Amino acid sequence: MEITKVTLKDLPEIVRIENLGFTPEEAGTKEQYQDRIEKLQDTFLVARIDEQIAGFVVGPAVKEKFVEDWMYENTPKNLPTGGNQIIFTIAVDPKFRGHSIGSKLLKAMEDNAKKAQRESISLTSLEKNLPFYLKNGFKNLGVADSEHAGETWYNLVKVVD
Template identity: 30%
Template sequence: MPAVIIRKVKPEDLDRVAEIESICFPAAEAASRNSFQARIAAFPDYFLVAEDKTNAKLIGFINGCVTNSPVIYDELFYDTSHHIPDGQNLTVFGLDVISEYRRQGVAAQLMKHFIQLGKKSNRKNVLLTCKEELVHYYESFGYVNQGRSQSNHGGAIWYDMILAL
């Protein structure tokens, strides 16, 4: 496993974050640079990055807002005004790791830190949507599959997952 530092995003990480997103997600699903700029401004406490300790290269990130909704709905991805700072549920919009660092525990480190962040900030649940082939992966963290999501983000089929904290 590479030596990784998990830290809060900084405004100067914006371009690299947008680049990583464009590598990790199809264009129809990837968030834009402008979207990340808004997210970093609106909820920086819920935006963590992974940095390779040996070269200070940003290699991945996890981010999401806080809501009272029991599921992620598509508008959350596009409009940061839906972020409710004192809401009960923390969401995961994306868990991105560049390919050369995958299957080395980086995503798991990001997810574990994010879950701890949810606990420390007294959230009730962590919510995410994922594609069917990733349901098992998220279940390994304790998430429970709630079935097919109403989200049609990027034209894909998603599944609602919830982790009670």
Template identity: 30%
Template sequence: MSIRHALPADVDTLADIEAASYPPAEGASRQSIAGRVAVYPDCFWLLDEGGEVKAFVNGFVTDMPDLTDEMYDDPHLHTPKGGWQMIFSVVTAPAHRHEGCASRLLRQVCADAKAAGRKGVVLTCKERLIGFYAQFGFVDEGVSVSTHGDVVWHQMRLTF
């Protein structure tokens, strides 16, 4: 298995995995994923085995310290030299869940963000996943200002 960044040819696969993993109000549409890949393909980390994408993480870089709903919708808010790596989704294809795919990708995203000189990594998650992200050093900052998909999210931050 290898970790690589997204290509335009990956958009349909990524959209299918996202649709299989999130309710429609929470997941990114094919159009949204295509827009993100077009603007910041290097902020997509894909776990690939023999041409099969098993999981992916995506987000963008910004100087804003907190994840907001606008970030999901506007890829042009990406600031390549920004201080914070935001994560919008951590997604594993249903057939590959519980194989450690998401963990492997998260370790790589955090290592890459640190190597790039970022201040840290920020994500939001549902309450049931706080423990999962805490094992990577993320700290729960409480309920997020984001209400993306009309869901209560917890903002978690890993500061380097």
């Protein structure tokens, strides 16, 4: 497996994997992902196995400490250095699950965050996914101030050190 930066030709597979892992209300659209590919080149990573996309992780590097709902609709541009790494989405193709790809993507994002001198990595998660993030060193800071998809989300943060 190799982890690389996303390219625009990855868009169809990114959208396919997104739709396999999220409800229609939760999932990002093709247009949102095209915007993210264009704006978040340095913080949009793709895991490839035999040239197939197995999973991806994406989010902006911003001043805000937590994910805010407006960010999903209006992708912020990355800060060159400093700030906080936000994760909008981490998704693994179901046929590749169970091989630590998600954990490896989180580690690659953390390595990028260290190099760019980010303070923290944060994301929101549904309750059912909390064990995965806790296992990967994130702390649950409780219910997020989010109305995304009408669900209850939790703020998770990991300090970059």
